[in-house]
Amino acid sequence: MNIVVCVKQVPDTWAEKKLGSDKTVDRESVDGVMNELDEYAVEEALKIKEAQGGEVTVLSMGPEKAVETIRKALSMGADKAVHVVDPALHGSDALATSYALAQALGTIEHDLVILGVESTDARMSVVPAMLAERLGAAQLTFARKVEVGDGTVKIERLNDAGYEVVEAPTPAIVSVVEKINEPRYPSFKGIMAAKKKPLTTLTIADAGIDAANVGLDGSGTAVDEVTARPPKQAGQIVKDEGDGGTKLAEFLASQKFV
């Protein structure tokens, strides 16, 4: 079973995120980390490989700096990596990103592609479905459980009401939610080994990506205006003197909630 796991470097979850002058996410002034949900994707890929054999390839699209995130996935135990890096990709939206990733996936043999269900910066959670559409592969998304059979994959797809059991033949695009597993920490040995693992860097030309369909100009959406939200007016804070519940009820009544 050959598995590609897609990872994205995002601004540190705990940092204050900003937009740059071109209204794209400022990735320079903050520390980058592996998108938290992608850690679960890497873990799931490694678990499947450990049970079934095969190879895990990390795929990432992003600036030079994203190599830190790729190294982390390798140090967790992935076998090799492909980094698509090209200034032309800067500012790609979901339509452009899914196109670029689909093209890159065309260069890597795979039975399964595993991704985190969303990135913590853009939070769209559409790219896995878009990849399935582009590749004509099965979409098995929002998985809280993945079972790999002989040429098939079965998942439990989490939804608001409970879950759906969904089955598909490989190749399939799987996205995972955070309750699926407990991601491992890279060991010291893993970190040392990662330095020697093969990492291929592809430009858009190498990956067969048409520059007209990526970047700010190749995207399907454009940002007109960004405004910082006005700071919230300080609210009323009351110390409970034994009547806190009553006071809160009075507030709710004054706002017509009760």
Added chain:
Amino acid sequence: MAEVLVLVEHVDGAPKKVTLELLTLARSLGEPAAVFVGNGAENAKDKLAEYGATKIYVAGDAELDSYLVAPKAEVLAQVVQQSSPAAVLIPSSPEGKEVAGRLAVKLDSGVITDAVGVADGFVATQSIFGGAFNVQSKVSKGTPIITVRPNSTAPEPAPAQPTEEQVSVTLSDAAKKAKVLDRVTEKKGGRPELTEAAIVVSGGRGLGDGKNFDIIEKLADTLGAAVGASRAATDAGWYPHTNQVGQTGKTVSPQLYMAVGISGAIQHRAGMQTSKTIVAINKDPEAPIFELVDFGIVGDLFNVVPQLTEEIEKRKS
């Protein structure tokens, strides 16, 4: 006026509130036309008409429910091709967003998700980075496809006499790959859905134990509210992950959000910061949640919450 398509989100035909919100929004942008996929269209028609749908496209083939997401995108793509609408509005649920993504690829159109408003010219407003910025953006390529969050528009009836059009779709082989074998409903009380609820009451670390969620549920039930939980509470196994509000959970934007025993780390704030009115109960006066509140009580939640619940009951009777 050009049609604005609204994908109907429904439970066995009964349209969810967000569908009515989207029809109301579509009416301000063009001619609202509902697209119904699956079983139960008969149960939906009256509501869709009441909220102003001038046309209802119905794709009721039983086969459509057997596969994941892709069939809905294929139905929409077909309707878009035949009716050339001005835009497609889809509820911003996990499935709605995936339908939107697949449709965008099929039409080579841009897609905007999680809009909290859509204005003339299909300018979408999004609230990003946990509410720190408002972004105005437009689809610059193809038919605008926009997913809109629940609670973005107040649904208003505007009765219409919709015409009905059957849509028959021959699914592609690719759309029939992910087969739904079973749908399992997990325990769910009579409470509203978290992302759709007008009021959300959430509990966090301060509850100390899963069984103490009782007092949160009691308060929620007196208010007709949904119950949420912080990541600390769901990670500890006190409450189901499906109820987690935050960066790695659900994003909610209710009229009233009540944070009980939640300190308000960025992780949590990112999921609730755009709520219209925020109140908090926490024993730590330094808790960052108090920076967000309209009204906060510094005190022991085990005293404050039962008193609050009782007081609300009293006022209701």
